Amino acid sequence: MLRNYLKVAIRGLRRNSGASIINILGLSIGLACYILIMIYVVNETGYDRFHSKADRIFRLTTIDEALGVTSNNVAITNPRMPAAAREEVAEVLDATRVLEQGRVRIEKGDDFFYSENAKSVEQNFFSIFDYSVEPANAIERFHQPLKMILTEEMAQTTFGRSDAVGELLSINDQDWEIVGIIRDTPKNSHLGLDVLMSLYPTEADSSTAQYLDAWGGLGMIGYVELDDRSSEASVESQLGEIAWSNDVPEFWVPQLQPLTDIHLGSSEILFDYYHINKGDKVYVYSLSAVAIFVLLIAAFNFMNLATAKSSSRAKEVGIRKVLGGARRHLVRQHLGESVLLVLLATFIAIILVIIASPMLNLGLYEPVQTFLFNRPGLLGVIFLSSIIIGLLSGLYPAFVLSGFQTASILRGKFSGSKSGVGLRKALVILQFTASITMIIGTVFIYRQIDYVKNKDLGFSKDQIVTFQMTDPGMGENLVAFRDRLMTYEGVEKASLSNNMPGRTFGRTGITPEGYDPESNEDTWIVSVLSFDEHYIDMMSMEVVNGRAFDAASGTDQNEAVMVNESFIEQVGWEDPVGMKVIMGNNTERTIIGVVKNFHFADMKHSIEPIIMFYNPGPNGNLSFRLNSENIRESMATAEKLWDEFYPEYPFEYQFFDEEFNQVFAADERFSKLVVSFTWLAIFIACLGLLGLSAFMADQRRKEIGVRKVMGSSVGQVMVLLSKEFIILIGISMVLAWPLAYLAVNNWLGEFQYRIDLLTPLNLIIFLAAGLAALAIGLLTVSYQARAAAVVNPVNSLKEE
DSSP states (O other): OHHHHHHHHHHHHHHTHHHHHHHHHHHHHHHHHHHHHHHHHHHHHTTTTTSTTGGGEEEEEEEEOSBTOSSOEESOBOTTHHHHHHHHOTTEEEEEEEEEEEEEEEEETTEEEEEEEEEEEOTTHHHHSOOEEESTTHHHHHSSTTEEEEEHHHHHHHHSSSOOTTOEEEETTEEEEEEEEEESOOSSSSBOOSEEEEOOOOTTOHHHHHHHTOOSSOOBEEEEEESOGGGHHHHHHHHHHHHHHTTOOTTEEEEEEEGGGTTTSOTTOBSOTTBTTOOOHHHHHHHHHHHHHHHHHHHHHHHHHHHHHHHTTHHHHHHHHHTTOOHHHHHHHHHHHHHHHHHHHHHHHHHHHHHHGGGSOOOOSSOHHHHHHTOHHHHHHHHHHHHHHHHHHHHIIIIIIHHSOHHHHHTTGGGGOHHHHHHHHHHHHHHHHHHHHHHHHHHHHHHHHHHHHHSOOSSOOTTEEEEEOOSGGGSTTHHHHHHHHTTSTTEEEEEEESOOTTSOOOEEEEEETTSOTTOGGGOEEEEEEEEOTTHHHHTTOOEEEEOOOOTTOSSHHHHEEEEEHHHHHHHTOSSOTTOEEEETTSOEEEEEEEEOOOOOSOTTSOOOOEEEEEOOSOOSEEEEEEOSSOHHHHHHHHHHHHHHHOTTSOOOOEEHHHHHHGGGHHHHHHHHHHHHHHHHHHHHHHHHHHHHHHHHHHHTHHHHHHHHHTTOOHHHHHHHHHHHHHHHHHHHHHHHHHHHHHHHHHHHTTOSSOOOTTSHHHHHHHHHHHHHHHHHHHHHHHHHHHHHHTSOHHHHHSOO
């Protein structure tokens, strides 16, 4: 019986090869899009889940409720907090502290290299997180000063071999012994690491010991392991009591963030600079919706063509029933054929995924085929989805067609069945509703990304080159290096600063003049930036009140500050120049100037108050602006100067516009993925429309022949065949507009600076997207309508 069903299915494919190719191709592309997005979603939601205690590990964060702070969730805590949590909270089984070292210069004899993700950690870091460390006694030996553990990849890079235990490396003129190697470091973790240094100060390092035992300030990365995930709220409450009993300001509220939420749930969290490849749950949810839309479009397309084609097999069903075929056999036949086609499309889709994945940035750390076959659960979901689509597609012909009376089928009455026509119309409406929604969403995502990238930033980021002077030994000649740079014709300005927009700015507590420093309610926390007298001009910032720092002034470094417009707006001063602010160490500073607001974080954060200090000496960042001519020659000159001042350091620089644009990298990747899948969704919908219109033209060929004999023109026939689809797509437009508005408005909610959806231009975009879909659909249908209209009516009417 099964063999017979298979033969019939293959004959059907051959007999209707054109419709079958359209059906399988459309479904294969739709399934490929669905699988690609599923891979992306599974990868993004799988971060940090390789740890056996992942569901009970939490990161310590802090809600900063001080005045002046709008982005108030930070990924740091008090230095003492993790240890206190372990000692004083019963539900905390263990806790560990991490100090981010960032980029560290490491010397091996006369050679040197850089660790990009160095961290100082405590011994119990390895009891909370699952990292495979060899040899067996490595963790025990790590519990001492000046010990380090390398990843296997880092050891291979440094020594040319994976076994480097016992070797010495020098950092800041101190020798560190390698006591262990981490094998097979998982990549899907928010914690990037290559070098782990023991967080145990030497006897001479009293400052580190004091810092680790301090409650003042925020700066420590901490994690706790709870006895049960449900203890989160209770532990947060206890942590607050512990902090406030140790004179931590009450506007710093300790929080816990589940480890498995860190990767996707930290888009609003600041001081999260050590968090690599930060994701965004909104993008994952949005792309999941796109995956569902594309799959539905492809599935509706497949169902529509399968339903339409079923009417052409009505007489086959009638004859089978006359010859004794039972209804259950007919049901099996149609369901089996449908599932067979979908499984064939699934195998083609997997091949398309393997081919297409290198062209898409899915954030994978392994080939897509390895990712798929290492996750049998994901493959199971994909094939289960395919089988469900196959069963749903075969339901109508299997149960409705097989249930018709034999005499009615053989007289041809099924071809005019209202149920078949109604189902096809509903599926076309659903297809184009999803397609138009995706078109509108794509346009507004692109417009928002373009808006934030081209918004007035309050500074000019073009043609600026930056050096990050991370090594302490580079500070000695830094001012001389800057001054020499400014003597070159190709350099307009050069400046020293402790930071640049787009990076994480530090914060400090201040009390503006007129506020009571004894009141917690009047405590202000503001962002901090320090720079020399050239920075304002070099960045093309605008001083809107007062003056900029002046090297000729003898008091600017110790007595003056500048602030931004947001600072003045929040404090409420009308004439800020000359007003005083008291710093956290009770020193008083005078405001000498106000800088026009500039964006120093992404557009998801509002511009916060910032206070700026004058520092004419060495700082952590050197920047210079090139003129627009001979950039290559100017950079060659800068490299020669670098080799003169810093012969032992590599000439490593970055163009600031490229660095700052990384703030929008995740937004752009999301935009490109949505655009790609939207075009494919439209293609699938039109492919189905092409097949369906061809089928309907074939069904009405005799009617068309009669109309042409009676004098109808080609244009009239085309209108006859097209108007039904125009009405259906028009209904889709009306349904898609509110759906798209809700989806886009929800996505835009993440941005503090966003486009307005209800401007006349944007309302026109809603209309234009619908009309574009209508035009594409009409063009597709018109092709088949014209082909049917130009057929000689004699050929259509000669067969009865």
